[in-house]
Amino acid sequence: MDFIKQELTNLRNNALYRTLKTIDGSQSKKVIIDGKEYLSFCSNNYLDIANHPAITAAVIDAVKKYGWGAGASMLVSGNMTLHKQLEKEIAQFKKTEDSIVFPTGFMANVGTISSIVGNGDLIISDRLNHASIVEGSKLSKATFRVYAHCDIVRLEKILKRAKGFRRILIVTDSVFSMDGDIAPLKEIFPIAEEYNAMVMVDEAHATGVFGESGRGVLESLGLEHKADIVMGTLSKAVGGMGGFVCGNHDLVNYLRNKAKSFIYTTALPPAVCAAALAGLKLIKKSAELRTSLWKNINYFRERLNERKINCGNSQGPIIPIIIGDLEKTNHIAEILFENGILAPAIRPPTVPRGSSRIRVTIMSSHTKEDIDKFITILFNVTI
Ligand SMILES: Cc1ncc(COP(=O)(O)O)c(C=O)c1O
Incomplete structure (x- = not known):
């Protein structure tokens, strides 16, 4: 069973090792991890109804x-x-x-x-x-x-x-x-x-x-x-x-x-x-949930366009901020996390090599302030 240890070491050495974060409390746009509150920008609970x-x-x-x-x-x-x-x-x-x-x-x-x-x-x-x-x-x-x-x-x-x-x-x-x-x-x-x-x-x-x-x-x-x-x-x-x-x-x-x-x-x-x-x-x-989601998607995308950030051809609530380099993507995810934002790095083999990214997902319950907070932190890190 030595191969298991070896493979785990390989994953760690290549910045590909995955770990779990534990959310305390319910799933919503705000989540608690280790007693600290984070704004979630990575859930597929787009209409924020998992806890409705x-x-x-x-x-x-x-x-x-x-x-x-x-x-x-x-x-x-x-x-x-x-x-x-x-x-x-x-x-x-x-x-x-x-x-x-x-x-x-x-x-x-x-x-x-x-x-x-x-x-x-x-x-x-x-x-x-x-x-x-x-x-x-x-x-x-x-x-x-x-x-x-x-x-x-x-x-x-x-x-x-x-x-x-x-x-x-x-x-x-x-x-x-x-x-x-x-x-x-x-x-x-x-x-x-x-x-x-x-x-x-x-x-x-x-x-x-x-x-x-x-x-x-x-x-x-x-x-x-x-x-x-x-x-x-x-x-x-x-x-x-x-x-x-x-x-x-x-x-x-x-x-x-x-x-x-x-x-x-x-x-x-x-x-x-x-x-x-x-x-x-x-x-x-509740059509208003969808209306609010699309308003947020459009606002987020407009803010990214200001800096010509590469988010591929995304059209809906999944907005990939494509960084490419693995280490850099991990670094950006860490900075976001340190600043209260949960939006982990998505790395190979989930995405092709050289296209590591922060996969942002927007929720209907995000506010303009939530989005601005994310954007400000993102723009402060060199992409
Ligand atoms: C396109 C697509 N199909 C299927 C699935 C699997 O769905 P579930 O998470 O309900 O198993 C996913 C989940 O991420 C998905 O993104």
Whole structure:
């Protein structure tokens, strides 16, 4: 087992060692670490509802009524009233026939991809797709081809050369998790149609944030019903935990029968479903949360533009401040932390080598003063 010590030493020597910070108290824009208050600029709780009274009340009610654990997988005896309600609510929200809930978004991607395609099939994936898409693809045993980030020409080249595959699946994040930019979906759908390929879109970071009703990027681009498979999470703007896939009844029934990360795992505790139901209700009823989030996103971006700070092509609440150098990125994250800001360095292998960054995420509850504080500290460090 010497290799473990060696590998840990390597990680430390290369400034790649990861440690955990413990948040004391609840998740909100202000968090407590070791007794000190920090402004969080790194949570995916974009609408700051993870600690919303309506959600905590729904959880307490559900625990009183249903207890905690679901006791078994959904197919055995873990499928309770709240699971059913949640799947129905997600389908209604996303305007699809049906939906299936997984314990996490990671499991939704892994289970869906590995059951939709297999040996003899082809997966075509954006280089910056989420790790769960990559892992699901590996598990599927399908041929896996990657196109340069958002490069529609490269995508079409792969399709043109693809001969003899039984099925082809194009899979992309709609909002990329470390870059905050948006997939060229308007171009992807017609090409997919031309080559008879299925399209799966991961709306993890878009659900609750993009589109007039918060349904995601597909809504904002007027492309709903174009994707064959829409995946999302309940763990980011919805403020809780869980993953889901929406589509027609056949797709959902297929996944219930085939997706191993659905079949062979215990169902979410019912109270987690109650939290998601309350979160979705807030998203539907409280458009002001989204309005305030977008006001903050625009203000933050304007401030970065003053100094021509490189934040790629990000468009939503994920705003990467791309530094490049690993040590420098770690240093900036430390200075931010010393000054009461939580926004850790994101380093390889999470992002490609030479593109280390501070991945900022904006919340609806941030104020102009919060943003100004962040910007002042950032501008005081040489980038
Ligand atoms: C694009 C994307 N898809 C899927 C996931 C996995 O979701 P979850 O955190 O709910 O497992 C994430 C999480 O970071 C993500 O960024």
